[in-house]
Amino acid sequence: MMHPVKKLRALTALTLGLGLGLAACEPSQPAGGPASGALAWEGHAQEVFDDNIDPAAVGLSLDGPSPRSDRHLRERAQTADVVARVRVQTVTVDSVGDQKTYHLGVQVGVPTLVPAKLSDRTFELSIKPQSPGFGIARSFDSRLRGQTFVGFIKRYGTGDGETVVHWHLAPDTAEVVAAIKEAVMLREISGS
Secondary structure, three states: OOHHHHHHHHHHHHHHHHHHHOOOHHOOOOOOOOOOOOOOOOOOHHHHHOOOOOEHHHOOOOOOOOHHOOHHHHHHHHOOOOOEEEEEEEEEEEEOOEEEEEEEEEEEEEOOOOOOOOOOOEEEEEEOOOOOOHHHHHHHHHHOOOEEEEEEEEEOOOOOEEEEEEEEEEOOOOHHHHHHHHHHHHHHOOOO
16 A cells, blocks of 8 residues: 555646646637536626636735635636636726726736636626726726736626626736645545
């Protein structure tokens, strides 16, 4: 019988090797998005992919809690279609009366932090007035252009058969990246 520590090291090496191998593969999902019948963005999904920008990601809370204390980080890392460093390329605003909607055009960094389920390398992230990230978008506006975040992006189905993108942007820090890798490794070890 193999010693538990040696077994964990061997499993970790195997997991990292498989992860690197998978990262080199093209995703099996076409660029057009998930097949019809994608999950709806409702209930718990709205908490996990909340269309929000962490305040620490824009320097508003330097002494914020550890990423490991984010109760949704593990789930985001394990279920997102894309988990990667993303750079905001464009910031545009649509206005209808007093209602503004911000649109962040983001470019996905390569390699991704987790093997991507979509081949898309650009996304438009919409921030409506009811979105949690609206206050940050309104305060920072065009200053978001050029910013880099760790993005968790997932497509959801709508009632009319279309897909929409929902997301969460976290600080681009070594601590966030380590928490993501830990979450993915735990999923692979548990086999779920």
